[in-house]
Amino acid sequence: MARKKKDYGFKLFEKSTSADNRHIRITLDMMDSKAWKELTAHSRMLYMEMKAKYTGSNQNDISFTYKEALKIMNDRTFTKCIDQLIEYGFIKLLQQNWTKREPNIYGFSEQWKFFGTSKLDVQVRKKRVPSTKEEL
Helix, strand or coil: CCCCCCCCCCCHHHCCCCCCCCCCCCCHHHHCCHHHHHCCHHHHHHHHHHHHCCCCCCCCCEECCHHHHCCCCCHHHHHHHHHHHHHCCCEEEEECCHHHCCCCEEEECCHHHHCCCCCCCCCCCCCCCCCCCCCC
16 A cells, blocks of 8 residues: 655645645745845855755755756856855855866755854865966
């Protein structure tokens, strides 16, 4: 006998008619934080998209490609948002794979709690150095 799916008590305005009731969790504590309030709207949206990929067991194995990002924002905005989420302590970069042409691997971080204090300990993303051509 198959197990019955749990009804989490979602209201009609909170879900569509589909049986898939996956959701993301963002606490009021996080939303009231200084770090969250200073994020841009695009950064908040990207964070929610990344949280939608979270399954409960992949906290440190979230990938988000530029191809996926182009569906919701342009590439420069995506880069700025990723940098902001890292600098504010919401995510951390675990593997930087741009040299292998594979997606970077991110993880969720608790460092946002320390935003604006000396306890904030984030490792910023390494950026490519643009090549400069010397004119002869």
